[in-house]
Amino acid sequence: MKTKITGRVWKYGDDVNTDVIFPGKYTYSISDPKEMALHALEDLDPGFVAAVRPGDIIVAGKNWGCGSSREQAVVCLKEAGVGAIVARSFARIYFRNAINQALPIVTCDAVDGAENGDEITIDFAAGTVTTPCGTFTFPPLPAEVLEIIEDGGLIPHVRKQLGK
Amino acid sequence: MGKTFAEKVLAQKAGLKQTTAGQIVTVKPDRLLTHDNTSAIAATFRKIGVARVADPSMNVIVLDHVTPAADETYATSHQATRAFVAEQGISAFYDIGEGICHQVLPEKGHAWPGAVIVGSDSHTPTAGAFGAFAAGIGRTEAAAVMATGEIWLRVPESLRVQLREMLPSRVSAKDVSLYLIGLLRADGADYCSVEFAGEAISAMSVGERMTLTNMSAEMGAKNAVVEPDEKTFAWLAGRVSQPFTPVFADADAAYTRIIELDASTLAPQVACPHTVDNVAPVTEVAGKRVDQVVIGTCTNGRLEDLRVAAEILRGKHIAQGVRLLVLPASRENLQAALAEGVITDLIAAGATLLNPGCGPCLGAHQGCMAPGETTLSTSNRNFKGRMGSKDATIYLGSPATAAATALTGVITDPREV
Incomplete structure (x- = not known):
């Protein structure tokens, strides 16, 4: 994992659920991550897929990813090029899914200082998110969890553990 | 501690x-x-x-x-x-x-x-x-x-x-x-x-x-x-x-x-579009017209739920223009409801019976909505696009509220039917 990333902001509100991130009607019919990416945020922000650029950062309010356990709600964003998600808080299954897919997630209030299109920088080592309106701090992830992200996600992590 | x-x-x-x-x-x-x-x-x-x-x-x-x-x-x-x-x-x-x-x-x-x-x-x-x-x-x-x-x-x-x-x-x-x-x-x-x-x-x-x-x-x-x-x-x-050994909190x-x-003070509740926490007493949303009513899912598809619905609908018929979908949570519940006559009562009242399963709850089949339509469902999620079109709306309620609503065609307080 890079220790520092800079990206353009896509800003969203509170309680964004996994149905609007990746509609349920596709969950058992689409298995290719690239195809999943074509439906990212379809029912929340129909313009997202056409305009997202690699390394863009989602900045949101509380309880990002509530609802279903569907991991496609992480995969579709990662595959669409999203470099990180910064939210005031995350729903717990989404939080685990992001770690397991090695999509960097940051819990802090940067939503208070960033607007759509702003450039922000996440410094994972320092635990800071720098926005045009100030710097927000976040606590580091537990060592066990960080190791999974650094290994590239849960599958590479388990392979390493099992000596594969 | x-x-x-x-x-x-x-x-x-x-x-x-x-x-x-x-x-x-x-x-x-x-x-x-x-x-x-x-x-x-x-x-x-x-x-x-x-x-x-x-x-x-x-x-x-x-x-x-x-x-x-x-x-x-x-x-x-x-x-x-x-x-x-x-x-x-x-x-x-x-x-x-x-x-x-x-x-x-x-x-x-x-x-x-x-x-x-x-x-x-x-x-x-x-x-x-x-x-x-x-x-x-x-x-x-x-x-x-x-x-x-x-x-x-x-x-x-x-x-x-x-x-x-x-x-x-x-x-x-x-x-x-x-x-x-x-x-x-x-x-x-x-x-x-x-x-x-x-x-x-x-x-x-x-x-x-x-x-x-x-x-x-x-x-x-x-x-x-x-x-x-x-x-x-x-x-x-x-x-x-x-x-097994049960585990109890200290x-x-x-x-x-x-x-x-205080349970005795509670009234029937309804979750309004498009989030489950957008809750109001049924009295505040009563009268809202619906196209479809769903009774079932892992939330409310058990025998006791189907019984409550049948008690309200027995000998009556659902309102014209309303589709009532009933899907028991399991084969066991379907069989028990069949044996009691609950299923017969619901079908006679105009219900469409679906096989045990998740049905329309996740919007993949069996009862998806068209744009502009409204469903009152006993399921657990009313997110935008959850049950078909993103331009459809979902209200969540109890089996009693669902049955009362199917009967009248508008969201109805089950204590009044």
Whole structure:
């Protein structure tokens, strides 16, 4: 994992659920991550897929990813090029899914200082998110969890553990 | 200081003397529940590079989400799941028609007091109605559990809901859940273990308790639990073959919050579009016209729910222009409702009967909505686009509210029919 990333902001509100991130009607019919990416945020922000650029950062309010356990709600964003998600808080299954897919997630209030299109920088080592309106701090992830992200996600992590 | 249910059960499973909220432990779950997503999980499992699942007896697999297969893509996915089951020697496999995984899991003896269950579905906490610790996980994580037989869990903080007095007539567990979610909001129990207790809970049937634990996912809970009692043991008798020791929270356990409610003051509740925490008493939304009513799902598709609906609709007919879909949560519930005449009454009243399964709840088949349409459903989610068109709206309510609404064609207070 890079220790520092800079990206353009896509800003969203509170309680964004996994149905609007990746509609349920596709969950058992689409298995290719690239195809999943074509439906990212379809029912929340129909313009997202056409305009997202690699390394863009989602900045949101509380309880990002509530609802279903569907991991496609992480995969579709990662595959669409999203470099990180910064939210005031995350729903717990989404939080685990992001770690397991090695999509960097940051819990802090940067939503208070960033607007759509702003450039922000996440410094994972320092635990800071720098926005045009100030710097927000976040606590580091537990060592066990960080190791999974650094290994590239849960599958590479388990392979390493099992000596594969 | 005493310990909560979650702290005690996870300590026991992790082989530790005690645990405290916030601690990370590694446990070997008793059961891993997966459904139609098993084919995708199996594909991820193969990437890990082990040939066999760690413990075939841990796996419980139920095809329920899009059953029978709606098209060739779903059929191919089901086929891959059946092949995986055969290849891995998994005996607890329940094919289409058996019911919804959260209902079939306990019916077939895979949930018991003190068990630790993880499942690749957000409504896995439902099994907490039997005194189990049950939490939802993602697909990749389920593949890792298959390969290693283990999972890391953070011991959750706990929240206790104390429900004293008795619920009034036509006010049910679903109304309690909706009221609580409106109070706590969608993240009010995020990462938390929710313990339900009190007179009104003791008075509930096991099925009604399952509604409470099921809906706890909608306030962000990691798991929810009802302390097992004689009703639980009677329900489990003949289903669970192994010995178990119930785990109870200590009286002086530490809770982040204790919520006390007087059940006798509650009214029927409705969740309005497009979030489950957008809750109002039914009296405030009464009169809203609906196109479709859904009675069923893992939240409210059990015999007691179908009975309530039949009691309201017996000898009457649903309003013109309304479609009523009824889908029992399992074959067992369908058979019981058939034997009692409940299904006959509902069909005579104009209901369309669907096979046990998830049906229209996730918007993949069997009752999706067109733009501009409105459904009142007994299911657990009303998110935008959940049941078909993103320009359709979903209200959530109890089986009694749903039946009353089907009767009149507008959202109706069940105490008035």
